[in-house]
Amino acid sequence: MAWHGPDGRQIYYEDTGRGETVVLMPGWGGSITDLDRLRREFASGFRVIAVDLPGSGRSQPQPRHYTASYYLDDARALLGVLDALEVEAAHFVGFSDGGENALLMAALEPGRALSAVTWGAAGQVVTSPGMLGRLAHLVDEPIEPLKALAAYLVEAYGVHNARIMAASWAGALGGIVDAGGDVSRSRAALITCPTLMITxxxxxxxxxxxxxxxxDAIPRGEYREAFEAGHDVHLSHHGWLLATILDWLGDH
Incomplete structure (x- = not known):
């Protein structure tokens, strides 16, 4: 299914299960299929709306040209999807950029957020010019930690589109860093729902x-560390992450 925004873009989502609503969001360039194992478990006790981020997965248009305002633009668009589905309240659960969107959505509409759970998100972008350069040339010159992402992008979007996506994304992140790096850090006090941040x-x-x-800056925020994990906690620590999130959702 797809939500059609006023600006012509389409956001793909799948709606499964019954109960309180969980909005599940993958990372940048990813797809809801990346989180299928989590989604299946969540759907046994919740209504799960799994959403491909704008420009990623099956959301259109592609290749996307990113701007420094893309986090805020995306959070507002995703809230538009919930408006169209008449979802008044939900748990926002996201990985990486999906997690950044979860935090922003909770800050923009506190009354809609039952809770927020993120892994691989921090509320801000902090990186070096050198890393931004590596991201811009991700497809053709991937460094070791980014080789899996580069291969994924090429397989999912083709070489041409993947190059455009990576270069545009790196430029947008550079603009965010130049402006101070803020994504939702300055809005932390507005995130009033219970929030669990994992990394x-x-x-x-x-x-x-x-x-x-x-x-710590979120009034009801909690932190947990996935020991010995990297960025993709859902891959390396799937069982632990699933149990942690389900326990959290059950308590909130």
Missing amino acids: GTYDPFCPPDMVRDMA
Whole structure:
């Protein structure tokens, strides 16, 4: 199914299960199929609306040309999907960019957020010009930690589109960094729902200290570390992550 926005873009989503609503969001460039194992478990006790982020998965148009405002634009668009589905309240659950969107959505519409759960998100972008350069040339010159992502993008979108996506994304992140790096960090006090922020011990993009700082700034925020994990906690620590999130949702 697809939501058609006023600007002509289409956001793909799948709606399964019954109960309180969980909005499940994958990372940048990813697809809801990446989180199928989690989605199946969630759907046994919740209504799960799994959403491909704008420009990723089966959402259109592609290739997407990113701007420095893309996080805020996407959060508003995703809230538009919930408006169309008449979802008044939901748990926002997301990985990486999906997690950044979860935090922003909770800040923009606190009354709609029952809780928020993220892994691989920090509320801000902190990176070096060198890393931004590597992201811009991700497809043709991937460094070791990014080889899996580069291969994924090429397989999912083709070489041409993947190059455009990566270069545009790196430019947008550079604009965010130049403006101070804020995504939702400045809005942390507005996130009034219970919020669980998870990151891996060795996450190169969202290190523990940065994620813990954001969780501490959220009035009802909590922090958990996936020990010995990197960025893709759902791959390396699937069982632990599933149990942690289900326990959290059950308590909230």
